[in-house]
Amino acid sequence: MKSGFITILGRPNVGKSTLLNAIAGQKIAITSNKPQTTRTAIKAIITQGDSQLIFTDTPGIHKPKNKLGEKMKETIEDAEEGVDVILFLIDANDASISDANKKIIEKIKSINSSRILVINKVDSVKKEHILExxxxxxxxxxFNAIIPISALKDDGVKRLMKEIIKLLPEGPFYYSEDEFTDQTERQIVEETIREKCLRLLDEEVPHGIAVEVISMKKRPRKKLYDIDATIYCEKKSHKGIIIGKNGITLKRIGERARQDIEKMLDYQVNLQLWVKVKEGWRDDPNKLKEFYK
Ligand SMILES: Nc1nc2c(ncn2[C@@H]2O[C@H](COP(=O)(O)OP(=O)(O)O)[C@@H](O)[C@H]2O)c(=O)[nH]1
Ligand SMILES: [Mg+2]
Known part of the structure; x- marks a missing residue:
């Protein structure tokens, strides 16, 4: 039996979470075109034949601007420990190696594990550029291997999996074969709502958002979930933006989140959303602990 831990590293927005979802074959990490969408380490567990692969998606490597940012940095550092294979993701659209990516390379060199360079978003560039x-x-x-892929189009992901399995050490299964993520249903619901906020709101606001499920009740006979959740933001003005004129924006957030949650839980969902202001929570250690245990 082979098994191992694989960490996905890379700058914000290169497609780490998209890749994790492509590998998992289902959505477990939220994605958006805004940097720092991912806040915690999210695991995808893949058991294939006699191999088990445990992937960790990480927040993108960036300079922390607040306590939340510092916590995200610690998360990345934790994910680097005891790792068997590092996937270093870059954007195929890059013209050259940026200073930020040079720093990541230095870091990778200092870690004693196998490494694969993954060139993502090849759907949007010419072949010659990939060769460059x-x-x-x-x-x-x-690098042990360099693999061009498109995480979004699920192109090259199978080949990447094969390369990873080649590099895995002998080892036991750490998770049972039916487990596919370490995320709880509650976390998936919270993250899905946050994703819709990220996608439907303009810059500034979404980064100060946290979502908390207040209650989640199952009515098995009706195959229905009643879910109540609160969206926290940092400013009163942001609350107005999230709710929108006549509540239109909040309604859209709720609609889209509900559709995704229904698909994931395979239940109908009755979703109630509230918006509350919690000033400066991203810099308040106690509030951070509440949201990110
Ligand atoms: N064209 C293209 N876009 C991609 C690909 N993979 C990810 N993206 C987009 O890049 C953005 C950032 O993706 P995300 O997975 O959230 O990046 P992360 O911050 O590294 O986790 C999203 O808008 C994705 O849809 C890809 O293979 N091709
Ligand atoms: Mg991400």
């Missing part, structure tokens, strides 16, 4: 990137990066660092 491969040349540039292989001069900079010794």
């Amino acid at each position: 990137l491969i040349k540039l990066y292989s001069e900079e660092c010794d």
Whole structure:
């Protein structure tokens, strides 16, 4: 039997969470075109034949601006410990190796594990450019493999899986075969609502949002969930934006979140959303603990 821990590293927005979802074959990590969408380490567990792969998606590597940012940085550092394979994700659209990516390379070199360079978003560039990137990066660092993929189009992901399995050590299964993530249903619901906020709201507001499920009641006979959740934001003005004129924005957030949650839980969902202001929670250690235990 083979098993191992695989960490996905890379700058914000390169497609780490999209890749995790493609690997898992279902949505477990939220994605958006805004940096720092992912706040915690999210695991996807894949058991294939006699191999078990435990993937960790991490918040993108960036400079912390507040306590939440610091916590995200710690999360990345934890994810680097005891890792067997590092997937270093880059964007195929990059013209060259940015300073930020050079720093990540230095970090990877200091960790004693196998490493794969994953060039993502190849659906949006010319082949010649991918070859240039491969040349540039292989001069900079010794990778066990370099794999171009499109996480969004699920192109090259199978090949990537094969390469990872080759690099895995012998080992036992850490999770039972039917487990596919460490996220609880409650966390998935909270994250789905946050994703809709990220996607439906303009810049500034979404980064100060946290979502908390207040209650989640199952009515098995009706195959129905009653879910109550609160969206927290940092400013009164943000609350107005989230709710929108005549409640239109909040309604949209709720509609889209409900549809996704229904698919994931395979139940009908009755979703009630509230919006509350919690000033400066991203810099308040106690409030942070409430949201991110
Ligand atoms: N064109 C293209 N876009 C992608 C691909 N993978 C991810 N994206 C987009 O890039 C953005 C950031 O993705 P996300 O997974 O949240 O990035 P993360 O911050 O690294 O986790 C989203 O808008 C994705 O839809 C890809 O293979 N091709
Ligand atoms: Mg992410």
